[in-house]
Amino acid sequence: MSEVFVLVQFADGKVSSTTLELVTYGARAGSVTALVLATPGTGAALASQLTTGPITKVVIVESADFSTFGVSATADVLGQMVLSQNPSALLISSSAFGKEVAGCVAVITDSGIITDAVDLASDLQATQIVFGGSTTVHSRVSHGCSIITLRPNSVTPELSPSTPSVEISQIVVNESAKLAQTLSIEPAVKGGRPDLTAANAIVSGGRGTGGDFSPVEEFADVLGAAVGASRAATDAGWYPHSLQVGQTGKTVSPQLYVACGISGAIQHRAGMQTSKTIVVINKDPEAPIFDIADFGVVGDLFAVLPQASQGVRARKSS
Amino acid sequence: MKIAVCVKQVPDSWAEKTMAGGVLDRAGVDAVLNDLDEYAVEEALRIVEAHGGNGEGGAHSIAIVSMGPERATDAARKALSMGADSAVIVSDLALAGSDALATSKVLAAVIASGGFDLVLCGTESTDARMSVVPAMIAQRLGWASLTFAGATDVNPDEKSVTITRDTEVGLEKITAKFPAVISVVEKINEPRYPSFKGIMAAKKKPMQLRDLASVGLSASDVGSDGAWSAVEDAYARPLRSVGIKVVDEGNAGNELVNFLVERKLI
Ligand SMILES: Cc1cc2nc3c(=O)[nH]c(=O)nc-3n(C[C@H](O)[C@H](O)[C@H](O)COP(=O)(O)OP(=O)(O)OC[C@H]3O[C@@H](n4cnc5c(N)ncnc54)[C@H](O)[C@@H]3O)c2cc1C
Ligand SMILES: Nc1ncnc2c1ncn2[C@@H]1O[C@H](COP(=O)(O)O)[C@@H](O)[C@H]1O
Numbered sequence: 001m002s003e004v005f006v007l008v009q010f011a012d013g014k015v016s017s018t019t020l021e022l023v024t025y026g027a028r029a030g031s032v033t034a035l036v037l038a039t040p041g042t043g044a045a046l047a048s049q050l051t052t053g054p055i056t057k058v059v060i061v062e063s064a065d066f067s068t069f070g071v072s073a074t075a076d077v078l079g080q081m082v083l084s085q086n087p088s089a090l091l092i093s094s095s096a097f098g099k100e101v102a103g104c105v106a107v108i109t110d111s112g113i114i115t116d117a118v119d120l121a122s123d124l125q126a127t128q129i130v131f132g133g134s135t136t137v138h139s140r141v142s143h144g145c146s147i148i149t150l151r152p153n154s155v156t157p158e159l160s161p162s163t164p165s166v167e168i169s170q171i172v173v174n175e176s177a178k179l180a181q182t183l184s185i186e187p188a189v190k191g192g193r194p195d196l197t198a199a200n201a202i203v204s205g206g207r208g209t210g211g212d213f214s215p216v217e218e219f220a221d222v223l224g225a226a227v228g229a230s231r232a233a234t235d236a237g238w239y240p241h242s243l244q245v246g247q248t249g250k251t252v253s254p255q256l257y258v259a260c261g262i263s264g265a266i267q268h269r270a271g272m273q274t275s276k277t278i279v280v281i282n283k284d285p286e287a288p289i290f291d292i293a294d295f296g297v298v299g300d301l302f303a304v305l306p307q308a309s310q311g312v313r314a315r316k317s318s
Numbered sequence: 319m320k321i322a323v324c325v326k327q328v329p330d331s332w333a334e335k336t337m338a339g340g341v342l343d344r345a346g347v348d349a350v351l352n353d354l355d356e357y358a359v360e361e362a363l364r365i366v367e368a369h370g371g372n373g374e375g376g377a378h379s380i381a382i383v384s385m386g387p388e389r390a391t392d393a394a395r396k397a398l399s400m401g402a403d404s405a406v407i408v409s410d411l412a413l414a415g416s417d418a419l420a421t422s423k424v425l426a427a428v429i430a431s432g433g434f435d436l437v438l439c440g441t442e443s444t445d446a447r448m449s450v451v452p453a454m455i456a457q458r459l460g461w462a463s464l465t466f467a468g469a470t471d472v473n474p475d476e477k478s479v480t481i482t483r484d485t486e487v488g489l490e491k492i493t494a495k496f497p498a499v500i501s502v503v504e505k506i507n508e509p510r511y512p513s514f515k516g517i518m519a520a521k522k523k524p525m526q527l528r529d530l531a532s533v534g535l536s537a538s539d540v541g542s543d544g545a546w547s548a549v550e551d552a553y554a555r556p557l558r559s560v561g562i563k564v565v566d567e568g569n570a571g572n573e574l575v576n577f578l579v580e581r582k583l584i
Pocket of ligand 2: 324325326327352354355358383384385386418421425438439440441442443444447448449450451452
């Protein structure tokens with residue numbers, strides 16, 4: 001059976017749910033080797049979390065260079081592993097980081113790359129949704145390792161217990177990958193909400209909030225959702241740029257997207273229109289965002305959201 | 319400093335897009351300069367303007383590099399009218415169907431022979447939407463890669479550049495020595511409109527159309543032949559079914575909750 005590499009994603013010392021999605025896809029196409037690229041001393045603890053799979057093998061590479069040299073160091077090590085082990089595929093999550101890593105590994109290994117896939121078949125045919133959700137494309141890598149980045153939230157993980165073998169690799173990062181050095185990181189304040197790109201549900205606010213995100217946050221919290229924002233809201237400084245949804249922000253495709261006080265400019269839609277269910281609250285019945293709404297409310301978000309939050313709370317307590 | 323800016327001609331993002339033979343049908347839609355690349359042009363201008371300027375009498379120069387059909391000269395011309403000095407457009411029938419790998423190969427080939435200190439790119443082309451070309455160019459050239467920059471700080475004397483970027487991990491500061499590839503996000507600046515003088519001047523600026531052979535590549539390196547991935551089929555997705563629309567008369571919040579319950583979303 002062919003081997004499929006999965007790059008394990010983690011945040012705050014935890015393996016992410018996206019990793020389990022990648023593993024689920026990988027298991028369709030071969031035996032899964034999970035790659036843990038970690039800073040020194042942290043690999044074993046991360047690897048020990050990989051007990052749901054099916055994961056056949058875990059390979060740990062530890063190096064301080066992963067935090068200092070980011071994409072280049074990660075791609076360098078993955079490139080070396082792909083060249084020496086010849087897996088049939090390398091699966092990475094479709095974040096900005098993941099796509100860049102994938103692109104560099106494709107160059108290093110002279111392999112084909114497919115980004116932003118929403119499904120992957122056992123024969124490694126990938127499905128993408130393009131042109132603002134209007135077109136489905138099936139494609140396949142025709143040369144080298146199939147390097148594929150997959151959008152979070154596109155599959156329900158099929159989990160089974162696994163007791164993978166754990167291997168510690170001695171691969172070291174090449175000097176040529178140490179050109180752009182991270183000097184400092186001021187960590188983002190997370191505020192306890194789920195990560196935007198991996199969230200099942202997102203409530204977003206736009207200019208219509210007038211800067212008061214409290215009803216948006218309240219509704220997000222009762223749903224256990226992440227909070228997003230339009231560019232008008234991030235430009236005004238109401239919300240951090242890292243939570244901007246859209247062409248130049250994050251691309252998301254949660255089960256539920258609630259757009260509040262957002263008009264639906266094409267650049268915003270580019271980041272959210274593949275969401276499974278879209279709910280809209282907007283005062284203006286002509287706002288273009290209604291064109292893609294499954295449930296639209298023409299109304300004031302300051303009236304509708306608090307009532308909806310109350311309604312969800314009532315349902316949960318009953 | 320010698321700076322190159324990669325700009326792409328893309329179909330207007332408002333236009334309806336369709337596929338023809340497994341690739342985007344570009345003939346049917348208006349083409350414009352990828353708006354995200356305007357920020358890269360602007361940033362290049364600001365970098366040189368902070369250090370003595372470009373053009374006649376300036377110590378620095380900005381070259382536009384583009385790959386695409388011949389009409390990509392329009393996008394390049396716009397960048398020249400903003401203030402860049404010269405342009406190279408690689409255009410060749412064999413390029414049709416090129417993937418990001420091939421695109422980065424062509425752009426890297428042009429850049430490699432140009433003696434540049436910095437390459438600026440947008441973060442994403444509005445049509446391909448892969449956001450991988452800048453990192454691929456850097457990887458091919460063996461240069462430092464500084465992507466998603468929200469601010470740049472260039473020091474020509476020390477031949478170094480530091481960028482700030484805002485990502486999910488937080489606010490990062492990343493530094494590298496020349497030569498480096500930088501991609502910029504749209505928060506970084508406000509691109510200038512070309513002035514009338516700029517538009518007139520652009521008509522006289524050198525613009526080179528080059529074919530593949532002149533950048534040292536052959537047809538088998540690029541285009542559909544050199545693409546390491548292939549579209550097997552593509553079809554229009556069913557339109558989103560028309561949704562429910564209610565006007566709030568005091569109860570829409572509750573109706574919204576009912577809808578979420580019906581959809582098993584809560
Ligand atoms: C290069 C480029 C990249 C871009 N990238 C992005 C991107 O990544 N993401 C993004 O979002 N945008 C992006 N934009 C900007 C985009 O074009 C729009 O300007 C932006 O999305 C508008 O944000 P908005 O919908 O919040 O504001 P507006 O368009 O001003 O809409 C506000 C809406 O709120 C409604 N409203 C007002 N008050 C209320 C109320 N009390 N209750 C309910 N509704 C109310 C109004 O009816 C209106 O429809 C980009 C633009 C460019 C040029
Ligand atoms: N054909 C091209 N010609 C010139 N620059 C390009 C081309 N394709 C991509 N780029 C550059 O790479 C950036 C990212 O594009 P992409 O990876 O296609 O999303 C763009 O903003 C451009 O700066």
